[in-house]
Amino acid sequence: MGAALLERLQELRQKHEAIGDVRGRGLMLANEMVKDRKTKEPERETTSAVFEACRESRLILSKSGPNQSVLRMVPPMCLSLEDVDEVAEGLDRAFSGLR
Numbered sequence: 001m002g003a004a005l006l007e008r009l010q011e012l013r014q015k016h017e018a019i020g021d022v023r024g025r026g027l028m029l030a031n032e033m034v035k036d037r038k039t040k041e042p043e044r045e046t047t048s049a050v051f052e053a054c055r056e057s058r059l060i061l062s063k064s065g066p067n068q069s070v071l072r073m074v075p076p077m078c079l080s081l082e083d084v085d086e087v088a089e090g091l092d093r094a095f096s097g098l099r
Contacts, residue, residue: 001079002026008088016095018046027079030072031091032065042069046098053094059087 006022006029013019013031020034020043033043033050047069054061054071064072075083 001075001081001084002029004081005029005073005075005079005084005087008084009091012088012091012095015092018043018050018095018098027077028072028074030064030070033069033071042067044069047071049098050091050094053097054090057090057093059090059094 002025005027006024009019009022009029009031013022017037018033019031020037020040021032022029023032024030033047035041035043042065044067047063051061051063051071061071061073064070073087075087
C-alpha cells in the first residue's frame with residue numbers, strides 16, 4: 001500500500017507546483033511544500049492551508065520539519081487501495097483549492 005500511495009503522491013507532485021518533494025518509506029510518507037522548486041524555499045503558509053483543508057475533509061496529516069513546511073502522513077496498516085484513492089483525491093482537492 002505504501003508503494004501505491006507514494007506513486008499517487010508523485011503524480012500529485014507533477015500536478016501541483018507547491019509540492020517540492022515527496023519522500024518516505026512504507027506507509028510513512030511526506031510532501032514538502034516549497035515556494036519555488038529551484039530554490040526549494042520552504043512554504044509554511046501553503047502547508048497550513050492544505051493541512052486545514054485536509055482536516056476538514058477528515059484526512060489526518062501532521063505538519064513537521066524545521067519550517068513546518070512538510071505534510072507527513074502515517075496511515076494505519078489496514079489501509080486499502082480504496083483508501084489510497086481517497087487520500088490522493090482529498091489531497092488533490094486541497095491543493096486545487098489554493099488557486
